[in-house]
Amino acid sequence: MxxxxxxxxxxxxxxxxxxxxxxxxxxxxxxxxxxxxxxxxxxxxxxxxxxxxxxxxxxxxxxxxxxxxxxxxxxxxxxxxxxxxxxxxxxxxxxxxxxxxxxxxxxxxxxxxxxxxxxxxxxxxxxxxxxxxxxxxxxxxxxxxxxxxxxxxxxxxxxxxxxxxxxxxxxxxxxxxxxxMPLGPRYYPADQLSESNLRFIAAEIIRERIIENTSDEIPHSSAVLINRFRERSDITYIEASIYVERGSQKGIVIGKGGGMIKRIGVEARAALEDMLGGQVHLETRVKVQKNWRSNEEFMRRLGYSIPKRQRS
Ligand SMILES: Nc1nc2c(ncn2[C@@H]2O[C@H](COP(=O)(O)OP(=O)(O)OP(=O)(O)O)[C@@H](O)[C@H]2O)c(=O)[nH]1
Ligand SMILES: [Mg+2]
CATH class of the missing domain: 3.40.50.300 (P-loop containing nucleotide triphosphate hydrolases)
Structure with a gap:
Protein backbone atom coordinates (compact mmCIF):
# COMPACT_ATOMS: atom_id res chain seq x y z
CA MET A 1 0.00 0.00 0.00
CA MET A 181 1.08 9.47 22.16
CA PRO A 182 -0.85 6.56 23.68
CA LEU A 183 -1.93 3.64 21.49
CA GLY A 184 -5.40 4.31 20.15
CA PRO A 185 -7.76 4.40 17.17
CA ARG A 186 -8.36 7.02 14.55
CA TYR A 187 -11.17 9.23 15.86
CA TYR A 188 -11.87 11.37 12.78
CA PRO A 189 -11.87 10.61 9.03
CA ALA A 190 -8.43 11.12 7.48
CA ASP A 191 -9.53 14.18 5.48
CA GLN A 192 -11.08 16.06 8.41
CA LEU A 193 -8.88 18.92 9.59
CA SER A 194 -11.05 20.52 12.27
CA GLU A 195 -14.43 20.14 13.90
CA SER A 196 -15.57 23.74 13.52
CA ASN A 197 -18.75 24.38 11.56
CA LEU A 198 -18.99 26.87 8.70
CA ARG A 199 -20.95 29.42 10.74
CA PHE A 200 -18.18 29.56 13.35
CA ILE A 201 -15.46 29.78 10.71
CA ALA A 202 -17.36 32.57 8.91
CA ALA A 203 -17.67 34.56 12.15
CA GLU A 204 -13.95 34.06 12.83
CA ILE A 205 -12.98 35.20 9.32
CA ILE A 206 -14.97 38.42 9.75
CA ARG A 207 -13.48 38.92 13.22
CA GLU A 208 -9.99 38.49 11.79
CA ARG A 209 -10.64 41.25 9.25
CA ILE A 210 -11.81 43.55 12.08
CA ILE A 211 -8.70 42.77 14.13
CA GLU A 212 -6.44 43.44 11.15
CA ASN A 213 -8.05 46.76 10.25
CA THR A 214 -8.50 48.31 13.69
CA SER A 215 -6.34 49.09 16.70
CA ASP A 216 -6.28 49.82 20.42
CA GLU A 217 -9.22 48.25 22.25
CA ILE A 218 -11.36 47.59 19.18
CA PRO A 219 -9.96 44.12 18.32
CA HIS A 220 -10.65 43.00 21.90
CA SER A 221 -14.05 44.70 22.08
CA SER A 222 -15.41 43.22 18.86
CA ALA A 223 -17.48 40.09 18.43
CA VAL A 224 -19.30 38.66 15.43
CA LEU A 225 -22.65 36.92 15.45
CA ILE A 226 -23.88 35.17 12.30
CA ASN A 227 -27.61 35.84 12.04
CA ARG A 228 -28.16 34.01 8.78
CA PHE A 229 -26.09 31.50 6.83
CA ARG A 230 -27.98 30.18 3.85
CA GLU A 231 -26.25 28.07 1.22
CA ARG A 232 -27.77 27.99 -2.26
CA SER A 233 -26.29 26.03 -5.14
CA ASP A 234 -24.53 29.05 -6.64
CA ILE A 235 -24.25 31.54 -3.76
CA THR A 236 -24.08 31.67 0.03
CA TYR A 237 -25.95 34.43 1.87
CA ILE A 238 -24.41 35.52 5.13
CA GLU A 239 -25.79 38.16 7.49
CA ALA A 240 -23.53 39.11 10.37
CA SER A 241 -23.78 41.48 13.31
CA ILE A 242 -20.57 43.04 14.54
CA TYR A 243 -20.82 43.97 18.21
CA VAL A 244 -18.64 46.57 19.87
CA GLU A 245 -18.81 47.91 23.41
CA ARG A 246 -19.30 51.67 22.90
CA GLY A 247 -20.79 54.14 20.46
CA SER A 248 -17.39 55.65 19.73
CA GLN A 249 -16.11 52.21 18.68
CA LYS A 250 -19.08 51.77 16.38
CA GLY A 251 -18.13 55.03 14.69
CA ILE A 252 -14.58 53.81 14.12
CA VAL A 253 -15.64 50.40 12.77
CA ILE A 254 -18.06 52.07 10.34
CA GLY A 255 -15.46 54.69 9.45
CA LYS A 256 -15.65 57.92 7.51
CA GLY A 257 -18.42 57.63 4.94
CA GLY A 258 -18.67 53.92 5.80
CA GLY A 259 -15.17 53.33 4.43
CA MET A 260 -13.93 51.04 7.18
CA ILE A 261 -16.90 48.68 7.31
CA LYS A 262 -16.80 48.54 3.53
CA ARG A 263 -13.15 47.48 3.61
CA ILE A 264 -13.79 44.87 6.31
CA GLY A 265 -16.71 43.53 4.26
CA VAL A 266 -14.77 43.35 0.99
CA GLU A 267 -11.83 41.56 2.63
CA ALA A 268 -14.06 39.18 4.58
CA ARG A 269 -16.11 38.34 1.50
CA ALA A 270 -12.97 37.50 -0.48
CA ALA A 271 -11.73 35.22 2.32
CA LEU A 272 -15.17 33.59 2.67
CA GLU A 273 -15.40 32.98 -1.08
CA ASP A 274 -11.96 31.44 -0.95
CA MET A 275 -13.01 29.12 1.84
CA LEU A 276 -16.41 28.16 0.41
CA GLY A 277 -15.22 27.98 -3.20
CA GLY A 278 -18.19 29.96 -4.48
CA GLN A 279 -19.89 33.32 -4.51
CA VAL A 280 -20.80 34.95 -1.20
CA HIS A 281 -23.25 37.72 -0.46
CA LEU A 282 -22.23 39.28 2.85
CA GLU A 283 -24.22 41.81 4.83
CA THR A 284 -22.79 43.29 7.99
CA ARG A 285 -24.34 45.54 10.61
CA VAL A 286 -22.39 47.21 13.42
CA LYS A 287 -24.15 47.27 16.78
CA VAL A 288 -23.34 48.42 20.31
CA GLN A 289 -23.75 46.06 23.25
CA LYS A 290 -22.42 48.06 26.18
CA ASN A 291 -19.55 46.31 27.99
CA TRP A 292 -20.53 42.92 26.56
CA ARG A 293 -17.23 41.45 27.76
CA SER A 294 -18.63 41.58 31.31
CA ASN A 295 -22.10 40.34 30.35
CA GLU A 296 -22.24 36.56 30.72
CA GLU A 297 -25.66 36.23 29.18
CA PHE A 298 -24.67 38.13 26.07
CA MET A 299 -21.40 36.23 25.83
CA ARG A 300 -23.42 33.02 25.73
CA ARG A 301 -25.47 34.44 22.87
CA LEU A 302 -22.22 35.08 21.04
CA GLY A 303 -21.33 31.41 21.40
CA TYR A 304 -18.92 31.65 24.33
CA SER A 305 -20.33 28.76 26.32
CA ILE A 306 -20.09 30.04 29.84
CA PRO A 307 -21.68 27.68 32.35
CA LYS A 308 -24.67 29.19 34.15
CA ARG A 309 -23.71 30.16 37.67
CA GLN A 310 -24.81 27.49 40.12
CA ARG A 311 -27.12 28.51 42.93
CA SER A 312 -25.62 27.71 46.28
N1 LIG B 1 8.47 36.02 12.72
C1 LIG B 1 7.60 35.05 13.03
N2 LIG B 1 6.33 35.38 13.29
C2 LIG B 1 5.48 34.37 13.61
C3 LIG B 1 5.89 33.02 13.68
N3 LIG B 1 4.82 32.27 14.03
C4 LIG B 1 3.78 33.13 14.18
N4 LIG B 1 4.17 34.40 13.92
C5 LIG B 1 3.37 35.62 13.98
O1 LIG B 1 3.02 35.88 15.31
C6 LIG B 1 1.74 36.53 15.39
C7 LIG B 1 0.83 35.78 16.34
O2 LIG B 1 0.50 34.53 15.80
P1 LIG B 1 -0.76 33.69 16.30
O3 LIG B 1 -0.67 32.35 15.67
O4 LIG B 1 -2.01 34.47 16.13
O5 LIG B 1 -0.41 33.58 17.85
P2 LIG B 1 -1.26 32.88 19.01
O6 LIG B 1 -0.28 32.32 19.98
O7 LIG B 1 -2.25 31.94 18.46
O8 LIG B 1 -1.97 34.14 19.67
P3 LIG B 1 -3.32 34.23 20.58
O9 LIG B 1 -4.40 33.50 19.86
O10 LIG B 1 -3.58 35.69 20.65
O11 LIG B 1 -2.97 33.64 21.90
C8 LIG B 1 1.21 36.58 13.95
O12 LIG B 1 1.50 37.85 13.43
C9 LIG B 1 2.03 35.51 13.25
O13 LIG B 1 2.18 35.74 11.87
C10 LIG B 1 7.26 32.71 13.38
O14 LIG B 1 7.71 31.57 13.41
N5 LIG B 1 8.07 33.78 13.07
MG1 LIG C 1 -4.29 31.92 18.53
Whole structure:
Protein backbone atom coordinates (compact mmCIF):
# COMPACT_ATOMS: atom_id res chain seq x y z
CA MET A 1 0.00 0.00 0.00
CA UNK A 2 1.28 3.49 -0.78
CA UNK A 3 1.53 6.07 2.04
CA UNK A 4 -1.52 7.84 0.62
CA UNK A 5 -3.57 4.63 0.41
CA UNK A 6 -2.67 3.75 3.97
CA UNK A 7 -3.66 7.19 5.25
CA UNK A 8 -7.14 6.81 3.78
CA UNK A 9 -7.48 3.15 4.74
CA UNK A 10 -9.65 2.39 7.78
CA UNK A 11 -7.39 -0.49 8.55
CA UNK A 12 -4.86 1.08 10.90
CA UNK A 13 -2.48 -1.23 12.66
CA UNK A 14 -2.33 -2.27 16.30
CA UNK A 15 0.53 0.14 16.83
CA UNK A 16 -1.57 3.14 15.72
CA UNK A 17 -1.36 6.03 18.17
CA UNK A 18 -3.80 8.85 18.91
CA UNK A 19 -4.59 11.48 21.50
CA UNK A 20 -4.91 15.10 22.48
CA UNK A 21 -2.11 17.64 22.50
CA UNK A 22 -2.91 20.95 24.23
CA UNK A 23 -1.11 23.83 22.53
CA UNK A 24 -0.65 26.50 25.17
CA UNK A 25 1.43 29.58 25.89
CA UNK A 26 1.31 33.36 26.23
CA UNK A 27 -0.86 35.32 23.78
CA UNK A 28 0.71 35.97 20.37
CA UNK A 29 3.52 33.38 20.53
CA UNK A 30 2.24 31.63 17.38
CA UNK A 31 0.05 28.78 18.66
CA UNK A 32 -2.59 29.12 15.95
CA UNK A 33 0.02 29.67 13.23
CA UNK A 34 1.75 26.47 14.29
CA UNK A 35 -1.48 24.45 14.21
CA UNK A 36 -2.32 25.81 10.75
CA UNK A 37 1.18 24.74 9.63
CA UNK A 38 0.72 21.27 11.09
CA UNK A 39 -2.65 20.56 9.46
CA UNK A 40 -1.53 22.26 6.23
CA UNK A 41 -4.51 24.59 5.98
CA UNK A 42 -5.72 27.70 7.72
CA UNK A 43 -8.20 26.45 10.29
CA UNK A 44 -7.53 29.10 12.96
CA UNK A 45 -7.34 32.86 12.57
CA UNK A 46 -4.03 34.53 13.26
CA UNK A 47 -3.04 38.12 13.93
CA UNK A 48 -0.14 40.21 15.14
CA UNK A 49 -2.33 41.41 18.03
CA UNK A 50 -2.48 39.41 21.28
CA UNK A 51 -5.60 37.51 22.43
CA UNK A 52 -6.79 36.58 18.96
CA UNK A 53 -7.98 33.06 19.75
CA UNK A 54 -10.98 33.09 22.11
CA UNK A 55 -12.15 29.48 22.20
CA UNK A 56 -10.82 25.97 22.19
CA UNK A 57 -10.48 24.73 18.64
CA UNK A 58 -9.27 21.43 17.23
CA UNK A 59 -6.65 20.93 14.53
CA UNK A 60 -6.54 17.32 13.35
CA UNK A 61 -3.31 15.76 12.05
CA UNK A 62 -3.62 12.32 10.43
CA UNK A 63 -0.98 9.97 9.04
CA UNK A 64 -0.87 6.20 8.59
CA UNK A 65 0.81 5.86 11.99
CA UNK A 66 -1.15 8.30 14.14
CA UNK A 67 -3.90 10.84 14.59
CA UNK A 68 -3.04 13.78 16.79
CA UNK A 69 -5.77 16.17 17.91
CA UNK A 70 -4.17 19.54 18.59
CA UNK A 71 -6.21 21.81 20.84
CA UNK A 72 -5.60 25.45 19.95
CA UNK A 73 -6.31 27.52 23.03
CA UNK A 74 -6.44 31.21 23.96
CA UNK A 75 -3.19 32.71 25.24
CA UNK A 76 -2.74 32.43 29.01
CA UNK A 77 -2.69 35.92 30.53
CA UNK A 78 -3.95 37.85 33.55
CA UNK A 79 -7.61 38.41 32.70
CA UNK A 80 -9.19 41.84 33.18
CA UNK A 81 -12.73 41.08 32.00
CA UNK A 82 -15.21 38.20 32.22
CA UNK A 83 -14.32 37.44 28.61
CA UNK A 84 -10.63 37.24 29.54
CA UNK A 85 -11.49 34.89 32.39
CA UNK A 86 -13.45 32.69 29.97
CA UNK A 87 -10.44 32.57 27.63
CA UNK A 88 -7.95 31.59 30.32
CA UNK A 89 -10.41 28.99 31.66
CA UNK A 90 -10.63 27.53 28.14
CA UNK A 91 -6.83 27.21 28.07
CA UNK A 92 -6.80 25.56 31.50
CA UNK A 93 -9.54 23.13 30.45
CA UNK A 94 -7.49 22.18 27.38
CA UNK A 95 -4.58 21.34 29.67
CA UNK A 96 -6.71 19.03 31.79
CA UNK A 97 -7.89 17.06 28.74
CA UNK A 98 -4.50 16.57 27.15
CA UNK A 99 -2.21 13.55 26.85
CA UNK A 100 0.70 15.85 26.06
CA UNK A 101 1.23 19.56 26.60
CA UNK A 102 2.91 21.53 23.88
CA UNK A 103 4.11 24.74 25.46
CA UNK A 104 4.96 27.39 22.88
CA UNK A 105 7.46 30.14 23.69
CA UNK A 106 8.42 33.16 21.64
CA UNK A 107 12.14 33.02 20.79
CA UNK A 108 12.44 36.81 20.73
CA UNK A 109 11.48 36.90 24.46
CA UNK A 110 11.75 33.28 25.61
CA UNK A 111 11.56 33.70 29.36
CA UNK A 112 9.24 36.58 30.16
CA UNK A 113 7.60 36.80 33.59
CA UNK A 114 4.39 35.58 32.00
CA UNK A 115 6.18 32.37 31.02
CA UNK A 116 7.28 31.80 34.61
CA UNK A 117 3.65 32.26 35.65
CA UNK A 118 2.62 29.67 33.08
CA UNK A 119 5.27 27.27 34.41
CA UNK A 120 3.68 27.62 37.86
CA UNK A 121 0.18 27.05 36.48
CA UNK A 122 1.30 23.92 34.61
CA UNK A 123 2.93 22.54 37.74
CA UNK A 124 -0.25 23.18 39.69
CA UNK A 125 -2.93 22.12 37.20
CA UNK A 126 -1.26 19.23 35.34
CA UNK A 127 1.84 18.20 37.28
CA UNK A 128 1.98 14.74 35.70
CA UNK A 129 1.25 15.42 32.03
CA UNK A 130 4.39 15.19 29.86
CA UNK A 131 5.48 18.51 28.33
CA UNK A 132 7.23 19.34 25.10
CA UNK A 133 8.65 22.85 24.82
CA UNK A 134 8.63 24.62 21.47
CA UNK A 135 10.66 27.73 20.86
CA UNK A 136 8.87 29.45 17.98
CA UNK A 137 9.78 32.53 15.90
CA UNK A 138 13.43 31.44 15.80
CA UNK A 139 13.75 33.51 12.61
CA UNK A 140 13.55 36.69 14.72
CA UNK A 141 16.69 35.95 16.70
CA UNK A 142 20.20 36.24 15.28
CA UNK A 143 22.19 35.34 18.38
CA UNK A 144 20.83 31.97 19.45
CA UNK A 145 23.30 31.53 22.31
CA UNK A 146 20.77 32.68 24.92
CA UNK A 147 18.26 29.97 24.17
CA UNK A 148 19.57 27.95 27.10
CA UNK A 149 17.45 29.53 29.82
CA UNK A 150 14.09 28.67 28.31
CA UNK A 151 14.97 25.02 28.89
CA UNK A 152 15.17 25.75 32.61
CA UNK A 153 11.56 26.99 32.74
CA UNK A 154 10.03 23.61 33.39
CA UNK A 155 10.66 19.89 33.35
CA UNK A 156 10.04 18.52 29.87
CA UNK A 157 10.47 15.38 27.80
CA UNK A 158 11.75 17.22 24.74
CA UNK A 159 12.41 20.71 23.36
CA UNK A 160 12.37 21.85 19.75
CA UNK A 161 12.70 24.99 17.66
CA UNK A 162 10.21 26.08 15.01
CA UNK A 163 9.43 28.90 12.67
CA UNK A 164 5.71 28.30 12.29
CA UNK A 165 5.27 31.16 9.84
CA UNK A 166 7.62 29.45 7.36
CA UNK A 167 6.47 25.94 8.39
CA UNK A 168 9.98 25.04 9.58
CA UNK A 169 10.45 22.39 12.25
CA UNK A 170 6.92 21.02 11.83
CA UNK A 171 7.80 17.50 10.65
CA UNK A 172 10.45 17.20 13.39
CA UNK A 173 7.78 18.18 15.90
CA UNK A 174 5.38 15.50 14.61
CA UNK A 175 8.18 12.91 14.72
CA UNK A 176 8.82 13.87 18.33
CA UNK A 177 5.13 13.71 19.35
CA UNK A 178 4.00 10.43 17.73
CA UNK A 179 6.01 8.08 20.00
CA UNK A 180 4.75 10.04 23.03
CA MET A 181 1.08 9.47 22.16
CA PRO A 182 -0.85 6.56 23.68
CA LEU A 183 -1.93 3.64 21.49
CA GLY A 184 -5.40 4.31 20.15
CA PRO A 185 -7.76 4.40 17.17
CA ARG A 186 -8.36 7.02 14.55
CA TYR A 187 -11.17 9.23 15.86
CA TYR A 188 -11.87 11.37 12.78
CA PRO A 189 -11.87 10.61 9.03
CA ALA A 190 -8.43 11.12 7.48
CA ASP A 191 -9.53 14.18 5.48
CA GLN A 192 -11.08 16.06 8.41
CA LEU A 193 -8.88 18.92 9.59
CA SER A 194 -11.05 20.52 12.27
CA GLU A 195 -14.43 20.14 13.90
CA SER A 196 -15.57 23.74 13.52
CA ASN A 197 -18.75 24.38 11.56
CA LEU A 198 -18.99 26.87 8.70
CA ARG A 199 -20.95 29.42 10.74
CA PHE A 200 -18.18 29.56 13.35
CA ILE A 201 -15.46 29.78 10.71
CA ALA A 202 -17.36 32.57 8.91
CA ALA A 203 -17.67 34.56 12.15
CA GLU A 204 -13.95 34.06 12.83
CA ILE A 205 -12.98 35.20 9.32
CA ILE A 206 -14.97 38.42 9.75
CA ARG A 207 -13.48 38.92 13.22
CA GLU A 208 -9.99 38.49 11.79
CA ARG A 209 -10.64 41.25 9.25
CA ILE A 210 -11.81 43.55 12.08
CA ILE A 211 -8.70 42.77 14.13
CA GLU A 212 -6.44 43.44 11.15
CA ASN A 213 -8.05 46.76 10.25
CA THR A 214 -8.50 48.31 13.69
CA SER A 215 -6.34 49.09 16.70
CA ASP A 216 -6.28 49.82 20.42
CA GLU A 217 -9.22 48.25 22.25
CA ILE A 218 -11.36 47.59 19.18
CA PRO A 219 -9.96 44.12 18.32
CA HIS A 220 -10.65 43.00 21.90
CA SER A 221 -14.05 44.70 22.08
CA SER A 222 -15.41 43.22 18.86
CA ALA A 223 -17.48 40.09 18.43
CA VAL A 224 -19.30 38.66 15.43
CA LEU A 225 -22.65 36.92 15.45
CA ILE A 226 -23.88 35.17 12.30
CA ASN A 227 -27.61 35.84 12.04
CA ARG A 228 -28.16 34.01 8.78
CA PHE A 229 -26.09 31.50 6.83
CA ARG A 230 -27.98 30.18 3.85
CA GLU A 231 -26.25 28.07 1.22
CA ARG A 232 -27.77 27.99 -2.26
CA SER A 233 -26.29 26.03 -5.14
CA ASP A 234 -24.53 29.05 -6.64
CA ILE A 235 -24.25 31.54 -3.76
CA THR A 236 -24.08 31.67 0.03
CA TYR A 237 -25.95 34.43 1.87
CA ILE A 238 -24.41 35.52 5.13
CA GLU A 239 -25.79 38.16 7.49
CA ALA A 240 -23.53 39.11 10.37
CA SER A 241 -23.78 41.48 13.31
CA ILE A 242 -20.57 43.04 14.54
CA TYR A 243 -20.82 43.97 18.21
CA VAL A 244 -18.64 46.57 19.87
CA GLU A 245 -18.81 47.91 23.41
CA ARG A 246 -19.30 51.67 22.90
CA GLY A 247 -20.79 54.14 20.46
CA SER A 248 -17.39 55.65 19.73
CA GLN A 249 -16.11 52.21 18.68
CA LYS A 250 -19.08 51.77 16.38
CA GLY A 251 -18.13 55.03 14.69
CA ILE A 252 -14.58 53.81 14.12
CA VAL A 253 -15.64 50.40 12.77
CA ILE A 254 -18.06 52.07 10.34
CA GLY A 255 -15.46 54.69 9.45
CA LYS A 256 -15.65 57.92 7.51
CA GLY A 257 -18.42 57.63 4.94
CA GLY A 258 -18.67 53.92 5.80
CA GLY A 259 -15.17 53.33 4.43
CA MET A 260 -13.93 51.04 7.18
CA ILE A 261 -16.90 48.68 7.31
CA LYS A 262 -16.80 48.54 3.53
CA ARG A 263 -13.15 47.48 3.61
CA ILE A 264 -13.79 44.87 6.31
CA GLY A 265 -16.71 43.53 4.26
CA VAL A 266 -14.77 43.35 0.99
CA GLU A 267 -11.83 41.56 2.63
CA ALA A 268 -14.06 39.18 4.58
CA ARG A 269 -16.11 38.34 1.50
CA ALA A 270 -12.97 37.50 -0.48
CA ALA A 271 -11.73 35.22 2.32
CA LEU A 272 -15.17 33.59 2.67
CA GLU A 273 -15.40 32.98 -1.08
CA ASP A 274 -11.96 31.44 -0.95
CA MET A 275 -13.01 29.12 1.84
CA LEU A 276 -16.41 28.16 0.41
CA GLY A 277 -15.22 27.98 -3.20
CA GLY A 278 -18.19 29.96 -4.48
CA GLN A 279 -19.89 33.32 -4.51
CA VAL A 280 -20.80 34.95 -1.20
CA HIS A 281 -23.25 37.72 -0.46
CA LEU A 282 -22.23 39.28 2.85
CA GLU A 283 -24.22 41.81 4.83
CA THR A 284 -22.79 43.29 7.99
CA ARG A 285 -24.34 45.54 10.61
CA VAL A 286 -22.39 47.21 13.42
CA LYS A 287 -24.15 47.27 16.78
CA VAL A 288 -23.34 48.42 20.31
CA GLN A 289 -23.75 46.06 23.25
CA LYS A 290 -22.42 48.06 26.18
CA ASN A 291 -19.55 46.31 27.99
CA TRP A 292 -20.53 42.92 26.56
CA ARG A 293 -17.23 41.45 27.76
CA SER A 294 -18.63 41.58 31.31
CA ASN A 295 -22.10 40.34 30.35
CA GLU A 296 -22.24 36.56 30.72
CA GLU A 297 -25.66 36.23 29.18
CA PHE A 298 -24.67 38.13 26.07
CA MET A 299 -21.40 36.23 25.83
CA ARG A 300 -23.42 33.02 25.73
CA ARG A 301 -25.47 34.44 22.87
CA LEU A 302 -22.22 35.08 21.04
CA GLY A 303 -21.33 31.41 21.40
CA TYR A 304 -18.92 31.65 24.33
CA SER A 305 -20.33 28.76 26.32
CA ILE A 306 -20.09 30.04 29.84
CA PRO A 307 -21.68 27.68 32.35
CA LYS A 308 -24.67 29.19 34.15
CA ARG A 309 -23.71 30.16 37.67
CA GLN A 310 -24.81 27.49 40.12
CA ARG A 311 -27.12 28.51 42.93
CA SER A 312 -25.62 27.71 46.28
N1 LIG B 1 8.47 36.02 12.72
C1 LIG B 1 7.60 35.05 13.03
N2 LIG B 1 6.33 35.38 13.29
C2 LIG B 1 5.48 34.37 13.61
C3 LIG B 1 5.89 33.02 13.68
N3 LIG B 1 4.82 32.27 14.03
C4 LIG B 1 3.78 33.13 14.18
N4 LIG B 1 4.17 34.40 13.92
C5 LIG B 1 3.37 35.62 13.98
O1 LIG B 1 3.02 35.88 15.31
C6 LIG B 1 1.74 36.53 15.39
C7 LIG B 1 0.83 35.78 16.34
O2 LIG B 1 0.50 34.53 15.80
P1 LIG B 1 -0.76 33.69 16.30
O3 LIG B 1 -0.67 32.35 15.67
O4 LIG B 1 -2.01 34.47 16.13
O5 LIG B 1 -0.41 33.58 17.85
P2 LIG B 1 -1.26 32.88 19.01
O6 LIG B 1 -0.28 32.32 19.98
O7 LIG B 1 -2.25 31.94 18.46
O8 LIG B 1 -1.97 34.14 19.67
P3 LIG B 1 -3.32 34.23 20.58
O9 LIG B 1 -4.40 33.50 19.86
O10 LIG B 1 -3.58 35.69 20.65
O11 LIG B 1 -2.97 33.64 21.90
C8 LIG B 1 1.21 36.58 13.95
O12 LIG B 1 1.50 37.85 13.43
C9 LIG B 1 2.03 35.51 13.25
O13 LIG B 1 2.18 35.74 11.87
C10 LIG B 1 7.26 32.71 13.38
O14 LIG B 1 7.71 31.57 13.41
N5 LIG B 1 8.07 33.78 13.07
MG1 LIG C 1 -4.29 31.92 18.53
Missing amino acids: SELDSIFSDDWGEDHRSGLVAVVGRPNVGKSTLINAIVGQKIAIVSAKPQTTRQRQLGIYTSAAAQILFIDSPGIHKPKTRMGRYMVDAAHDALKEADIILWILDASTPTADEDRQIARQLAEIVPNTPRVLVLNKTDLVVDQSEFGDFLALSAHVDALKTCAKARLGVSELIDCLIPL
